[in-house]
Amino acid sequence: TGEQPQPEEPERNPRSDLKASDRADIFEKAYRFTRADEAKALGFYPYFKPISSQHGGTVTVGNREMIITGSNDYLGLTQDPRLKEAATAAFKNYGTSCTGSRFLTGTLALHEELEERLAEFLGAEAVLTFTTGFLGMLSVLSALAGRQDVLYFDRDNHASLYDGARLSFGTLRKYRHNDLADLERLLERDAGRRAGGRLIVTDGVFSMSGHIADLPGIVQLARAYGARVLVDDAHATGVLGESGRGTAEHFGLEGEVDLIVGTFSKSFASVGGFAAGPRPVINYIKHHARPFIFTAALPAPQVATVIKALEIMQTEPEHRQKLHRNAERLRGGLKSLGFDILGSESHIVPVLIGQDEHTALFWRGLWDAGIFTTPALPPSVPPGQGIIRTSVNANHTFEQIDRLIEAFGEVGRRLGVIG
Ligand code: PMP
Numbered sequence: 195t196g197e198q199p200q201p202e203e204p205e206r207n208p209r210s211d212l213k214a215s216d217r218a219d220i221f222e223k224a225y226r227f228t229r230a231d232e233a234k235a236l237g238f239y240p241y242f243k244p245i246s247s248q249h250g251g252t253v254t255v256g257n258r259e260m261i262i263t264g265s266n267d268y269l270g271l272t273q274d275p276r277l278k279e280a281a282t283a284a285f286k287n288y289g290t291s292c293t294g295s296r297f298l299t300g301t302l303a304l305h306e307e308l309e310e311r312l313a314e315f316l317g318a319e320a321v322l323t324f325t326t327g328f329l330g331m332l333s334v335l336s337a338l339a340g341r342q343d344v345l346y347f348d349r350d351n352h353a354s355l356y357d358g359a360r361l362s363f364g365t366l367r368k369y370r371h372n373d374l375a376d377l378e379r380l381l382e383r384d385a386g387r388r389a390g391g392r393l394i395v396t397d398g399v400f401s402m403s404g405h406i407a408d409l410p411g412i413v414q415l416a417r418a419y420g421a422r423v424l425v426d427d428a429h430a431t432g433v434l435g436e437s438g439r440g441t442a443e444h445f446g447l448e449g450e451v452d453l454i455v456g457t458f459s460k461s462f463a464s465v466g467g468f469a470a471g472p473r474p475v476i477n478y479i480k481h482h483a484r485p486f487i488f489t490a491a492l493p494a495p496q497v498a499t500v501i502k503a504l505e506i507m508q509t510e511p512e513h514r515q516k517l518h519r520n521a522e523r524l525r526g527g528l529k530s531l532g533f534d535i536l537g538s539e540s541h542i543v544p545v546l547i548g549q550d551e552h553t554a555l556f557w558r559g560l561w562d563a564g565i566f567t568t569p570a571l572p573p574s575v576p577p578g579q580g581i582i583r584t585s586v587n588a589n590h591t592f593e594q595i596d597r598l599i600e601a602f603g604e605v606g607r608r609l610g611v612i613g
Contacts, residue, residue, distance in 0.1 A: 201225050238554040240568050250589030253566055260566040261594050263584040268433055269513040270589030271463035277499045284498035292491035300491030308501050316439055317448055318470035322480050325492050327428055327457030328354040330467030332361050333483030334455055339364025342390025346380055350400050374411040381419040392421035398430035398441030404538030409441055413450045422452040432461025432507050438514050464499040466492045513588040517541055520586040520595055527599035532612040544581040547611055553580030559605035
């Protein structure tokens with residue numbers, strides 16, 4: 195596609211006595227980055243598609259109504275009138291912004307109310323909330339992991355955890371995805387050789403594969419090797435466990451996980467993040483985490499939305515139950531057509547397509563059939579392992595899910611992904 199016009203580089207006039215190496219331009223990579231524009235010109239660019247309205251299982255794009263899959267509105271609460279009302283009331287009372295850090299002028303009574311209620315729900319001594327889940331992960335890991343400490347990471351952990359580790363002074367050790375023999379090998383190797391503490395860090399439900407962490411095994415290893423456990427339940431709070439308390443409840447391991455971190459941008463239908471754990475640890479993070487202290491507080495309407503969503507989570511299990519029925523239908527339907535869903539055991543269901551071009555063609559086929567999806571391509575997945583990440587929410591009807599499966603079947607047969 196060498197036909198694409200190249201973006202024009204603006205002229206620069208560095209001093210004439212500068213060495214050639216000093217003339218390198220930090221912007222140069224940006225002027226050479228044309229891949230996204232090339233894909234757009236060919237009609238194969240699946241990202242940043244603007245949605246003009248959302249209605250549960252469908253969205254409007256331009257003037258087309260499309261079935262959406264892959265969003266994280268798991269309990270389908272983003273359009274719930276009770277959440278909208280709570281947000282509106284908070285707007286009226288507190289105004290549009292906190293305009294400051296929680297540390298200084300940005301703590302509202304509403305933040306503390308949410309923290310108390312969430313701690314009670316999760317059975318934790320204390321909770322701290324953050325402006326996004328991403329900032330929460332940065333906060334917790336950077337505040338806790340010092341030079342002597344070691345972080346043991348499932349390889350498939352979320353990017354925010356990796357960036358938290360990078361921002362910390364701790365040592366990062368990665369074990370193969372959900373492979374406890376590999377984790378034990380690393381713990382054993384370090385035993386008796388380090389002065390600091392250890393923290394095993396894992397997603398509860400993995401965001402790309404829909405796998406559930408082997409928490410019973412992790413907890414056992416942690417106890418044996420004197421390590422603490424942190425679970426990122428971004429995709430599990432409100433979803434897993436009889437009462438929606440997440441991965442620990444799912445396995446009957448409540449009280450065994452030292453820190454539960456998560457987000458409000460999925461089941462809670464809002465934005466923000468949280469960490470739940472022992473009071474002294476939460477208090478320490480509160481007084482040391484730079485991505486918590488040096489950023490503006492979560493605005494009141496978002497906080498009020500979470501409080502209302504939490505109340506609904508606790509009193510209306512039907513949303514969670516519907517989500518599980520929908521997920522089962524989606525997994526069953528895709529599997530019976532012969533798709534490889536990479537062992538998903540949850541409401542996140544990846545569909546393996548393969549090479550990049552094939553995955554892009556597959557996405558386009560679904561788009562033309564009125565299905566809003568997004569592919570995951572390398573580097574977010576291994577080379578040649580392109581996927582379409584699907585997920586359902588509690589508002590999808592069986593009819594919508596069946597149409598979705600049918601569209602996957604048609605495109606899959608046409609492109610030879612299935613027989
Ligand atoms: N952890 C995981 C596992 C996630 O999937 C995400 C978001 N996709 C985050 C953390 C970050 O959450 P937030 O959207 O609130 O920044």
